[in-house]
Amino acid sequence: xxxxxxxxxxxxxxxxxxxxxxxxxxxxxxxxxxxxxxxxxxxxxxxxxxxxxxxxxxxxxxxxxxxxxxxxxxxxxxxxxxxxxxxxxxxxxxxxxxxxxxxxxxxxxxxxxxxxxxx
Amino acid sequence: xxxxxxxxxxxxxxxxxxxxxxxxxxxxxxxxxxxxxxxxxxxxxxxxxxxxxxxxxxxxxxxxxxxxxxxxxxxxxxxxxxxxxxxxxxxxxxxxxxxxxxxxxxxxxxxxx
Numbered sequence: 001x002x003x004x005x006x007x008x009x010x011x012x013x014x015x016x017x018x019x020x021x022x023x024x025x026x027x028x029x030x031x032x033x034x035x036x037x038x039x040x041x042x043x044x045x046x047x048x049x050x051x052x053x054x055x056x057x058x059x060x061x062x063x064x065x066x067x068x069x070x071x072x073x074x075x076x077x078x079x080x081x082x083x084x085x086x087x088x089x090x091x092x093x094x095x096x097x098x099x100x101x102x103x104x105x106x107x108x109x110x111x112x113x114x115x116x117x118x119x
Numbered sequence: 120x121x122x123x124x125x126x127x128x129x130x131x132x133x134x135x136x137x138x139x140x141x142x143x144x145x146x147x148x149x150x151x152x153x154x155x156x157x158x159x160x161x162x163x164x165x166x167x168x169x170x171x172x173x174x175x176x177x178x179x180x181x182x183x184x185x186x187x188x189x190x191x192x193x194x195x196x197x198x199x200x201x202x203x204x205x206x207x208x209x210x211x212x213x214x215x216x217x218x219x220x221x222x223x224x225x226x227x228x229x230x231x232x
Contacts, residue, residue, distance in 0.1 A: 033218065037168075045160075045168065045211055047221040059219040062120075095167055104215050105158045105173035112167055 002026040004034075004096050004110035011116045012086050019082035020113045022096030029077035030054040033099040035106065036070060036081045040092045050099065051079055086117045121146045121214050125224035133232045138199040140227045142212035147192045156215040159188055159197045162226075163208040171210075172197065204231055 007021040022034060035050035049060040053074045060070070072079045079096055094113050097106035122145040132138045148155045159172040170179045172188040175195060185200040199206060212224040 035221070044226045045162075045213075045223040047223070050218055061220060097168075099218070100170075100173070103173040103177065103179075104156060104218075105170045105179065106160070106168070106213075107170050107179065109167040109169065 002098075002108055004098060004108055006094075006096060006110040006113045009114040009116070011118070013119055014088055014117055015085050016117075017082070017084050018086055018115065019080055020094060020115070022079045022081075022110050024053075024077040024079075024098065024108075027098075030074055031101060034072065034079040035097050035099060036068075036079075037095040037097055037106075038064075038092045039095065039112075045095075048081070048094075053077065053079065086115075088117050088119075090115060091117050120220055121148075121216070121222050123212055123214055123222050123224040125210075125212060125227050127227060128225060129228040129230070131230045131232050132199075132202040134204060135201050138202050138206075138229060140197045140210055140212075142190075142195045142197070142224050144193045144195075144214055146216075148214050148216050149192060150216055155191065157188075157190070157195050158213045158215060159186075160211045160213060160223075161206075161208050162211065163205075166208075168211065202229070202231070207231055 005023050033050045033052045036048040038046045048064040049070050051058045051070045051072050069082045096110040098108040100107040124143045126141045148157050157175050160168040162168040176188040187198050209226040
């Protein structure tokens with residue numbers, strides 16, 4: 001079964017750092033892009049950026065460039081999203097999603113990681 | 120950025136009746152390769168989004184044929200021929216013409232009467 005499994009919920013304080021993960025299974029990791037999507041409480045979906053596991057090519061959405069860091073470890077089929085200094089406004093659900101090889105839609109989604117930033 | 124505008128933002132439908140959602144983009148989604156990178160997703164309550172339709176009108180694997188997509192250029196429509204209880208949730212359109220700047224519509228919440 002093709003799936004993406006994300007790391008668990010996080011509760012952090014403003015100014016702290018955080019790295020969440022997204023592990024793929026059931027497919028050839030290096031053939032796909034993995035993207036990150038933010039969903040703030042009660043809101044819609046926002047594209048943050050994407051990484052190609054084959055060569056770690058990264059494309060950031062202009063809205064998130066400099067705000068987060070996307071990385072990956074191809075050897076274990078895992079993509080990461082990290083913050084160096086969290087803000088309360090980073091409180092959201094974060095999804096990873098695989099971009100299809102032939103149709104380019106986001107065809108497999110992780111279950112989501114809830115990040116809560118509060119003092 | 121390409122802005123995606125959905126209408127309506129909510130709709131309430133009797134089971135067995137049709138439903139239609141419109142999505143308009145601020146720029147054409149027709150790529151020079153001849154494909155139009157418009158997608159539809161459904162986010163059921165408490166779940167991750169799931170892909171329904173890709174490239175305007177192609178149903179993703181396992182999607183019932185009561186779902187159909189149409190349109191071209193900047194105007195697109197998702198139709199459900201006969202709404203079922205399991206169709207409740209929020210529907211999003213998404214443009215994917217540039218992998219760095221995907222954008223989603225605001226979402227349309229479908230409820231059952």
